[in-house]
Amino acid sequence: MENNKFNSFVAQYRNSIFGYFPGVDPSSDIAPKVEKFIEAIHALPKENRYHKLMSGLEAMLSEQLEFVFQLLGDGVYHHAVSKVKKEIAEPISFRRELVKRYAIDENFYKSIKRADKVVKMVRG
Secondary structure, three states: OOOOHHHHHHHOOOOHHHOOOOOOOOOOOOOOOOHHHHHHHHHHHHHHHHHHHHHHHHHHHHHHHHHHHHOOHHHHHHHHHHHHHHHHHHHHOHHHHHHHHHHHHHHHHHHHHHHHHHHHHHHO
């Protein structure tokens, strides 16, 4: 069964560097190669590469969490947030210097807070 809502949602990512994430192309079960994603990042102008990548990833995370809430409800949303936090904890702990320099953890939690704000607004 094809999920038209999800297909419409991920269509926004297909024409950007985020088109290299698994699931963005619903017609393919093959995960895109990481090398292609890295090439796309290096093709961005150096002056705004970091900003474009991080702001895009932050927006993508909060939008997808909001979509989980809208499609599957509050319980699944909270489970997804918890799972994302667990998965990011280890990489953040190993790269503390890099995380601090680029405020990666702050940006990560800002994305989750943005999704939480939308969920609270919708619930009333």
